[in-house]
Amino acid sequence: MALIVGIADYQNAPDLYNTTNDGKLISETLKKLDFEVSEHFDIGLDEFKDLLKRFEFESETADVALVYFAGHGIEVGGTNFLVPADADAASRQRVADTSVSLDDILAAVDKARQLRIVILDSCRNDPFASADGKDTLTLENASVRSSLAPPSPERGTLVAYAAEAGAIALDGAGDNSPFATALAQTLKTKDLEIGLAFRRVRDTVLKATGNAQEPHTYGSLSGQPYFLAGQSQEINGLESADRKNAWSRLEVDQEQVLQVAAREGDSRALKGLAYMRLNPEGDRFDPSQAAALLEKAAEDGDPEAMFELARMYERGIGVDQDVEKALTLFRKSADAGFADAINDLGFLHFQGGLGITRDPKKAIEFFGKAADLRHPEAMFNYAALIDDGIVDGKQPDDAAEYLYRALRSGNEEVLGQLSDNPDMFKVSTRRSLQRKLAERSFYTGTIDGQFGPQTQRGLRQAYGLSE
Known part of the structure; x- marks a missing residue:
């Protein structure tokens, strides 16, 4: 799913030339890539907020959620704001108060199942920079004020700027900006991995602008490859382990780009190259080299790399087996908020292992943390533990909420269990889940805890299946 917003006609700020054209270009490109696109131009604050609220709900069952915004953007107090058509320009703070924050945009894509992307084509001149006598970031020559600050998206979300934070994006001489033109051309390239696609966009814009404009990305996608076009799209539907192995199917030219990115310290590139070398069926199979690549990414603070390296030390794959080092890496990964590591630590405490004494109470704490991070299996397991009455302070309504979230996340096991074996949960939990389904239409x-045909239909719809 994609939400496209372009603002050209401002009530209280200079109009922009290419933003509507750029929005339409990206919209048409995404439609050809089988996106369900919602496009809106010259909208005000209230409509913008309503669109984001609806998109946040609807995109929960999408594999990919993408928001593209073209218009004025500003930074106030370290927070980025995207300016709607009717923003109040009385002061810089009033602009912020009547605009949409980048945090609102990030929340709107946050629950998509595989890929979350926010693209901001809004690093143009800041028309509000002197509204209250305070400047924002400035270029070295101090002659032009710019608009946006570096964002801090959650892991698993990519934010792409048309120009590096603190720099200016150009409208170009044609009907579309250099950035929108490069983005549209690149996204539809067949069999091009999505992370590498944004590197190609950067290179294309640099060339088109004579190095005057350099797009920049912030945040990080997951370590699994994803393709928007071409036969490689079949990779998107594979199970997690197979998805990682699929890095080895990249063409040589894309592997070379990964290697360049890895030398620059890109952790996702390091992981991709490592996964290539962990595929036993690939011609690049080399576990020791994979461990070295993951070590580098882990040293740079990547929690997914820490987790994968921990599993290698646990099993002695590519490295000498070292249970203590494995446990240290699991804990570091968990401390950095990586849900897989947190969930695994839950099982280690629940069952005992790696020198950890069995501690069910501690295990439940880990399962709860992983569930709150929307780990699919953890949400289901935590709901079952709540239903069993062994989680202090949690009630049937809490169990139902985790089951609902697991359904929305695309957890097939939850849909299967609730469809085929609903009696595994108490009637009170089933009633609460029916109420939650009813609240979302x-x-x-009847709220009776009986999962007949109507409830089953509701479960499938919540999961994202149409009748």
């Missing part, structure tokens, strides 16, 4: 029947 997925169910209109």
